[in-house]
Amino acid sequence: QVQLQQSGPGLVKPSQTLSLTCAISGDSVSSNIVAWNWIRQSPSRGLEWLGRTYYLLSEWYNDYAPSVRGRIMINPDTSENQFSLQLSSVTPEDTAIYYCARWVHGTTVTPGYFQDWGLGTLVTVSS
């Protein structure tokens, strides 16, 4: 059974960088059949996919949502079997519950889906 344990501060000042970590148990960050994602949820924006990192054919890849591209980095840490989110230049609009989630890749017949989620971290952007 896969478990995702999130950690990181719940309060970040405007213009600073939001940093969260998601520790994985029951799977490997280097697995070829999954992707590791960050998703956030707020009353104003609903559920919003931010981006992902995944390992395929001996290379690491990232995809990011256009809404945060240029401010976001998602990095794997193979030594600790975890991955991280960094979101820079935050504003109060970045206040949300942040989730890490495991995406199971689809096949030629079945599309992929978010199978496992962390518990969520409420991050407030305020001075």
Place this chain on the structure above:
Amino acid sequence: DIQMTQSPSSLSASVGDRVTIPCRASQSISSHLTWYQQKPGKAPKLLIYAASTLQRGVPSRFSGSGSGTDFTLTISSLQSEDFATYFCQQSYSTPHTFGGGTKVEIK
């Protein structure tokens, strides 16, 4: 980006009712549609993927249908533990996008 629309945003129902929750995509997404259930203070939980495939461990009273742009989540006989918010999400292309959710409330 593909827009996912869920309307109504809430509905009232009683235990034992048959409930249908619609979801519409702004363009065809084939069967690349996933349903999640979320209860207050909890993360979303996977219910159905590929529009109609029930995730292991999810009760059989849940079912999904549709393809292209129009999809439906059906709860055949609503139970007390089913009062929650339900989200659809497209996996056809990135950015993966979610509907705004339909909250099922007690009548």
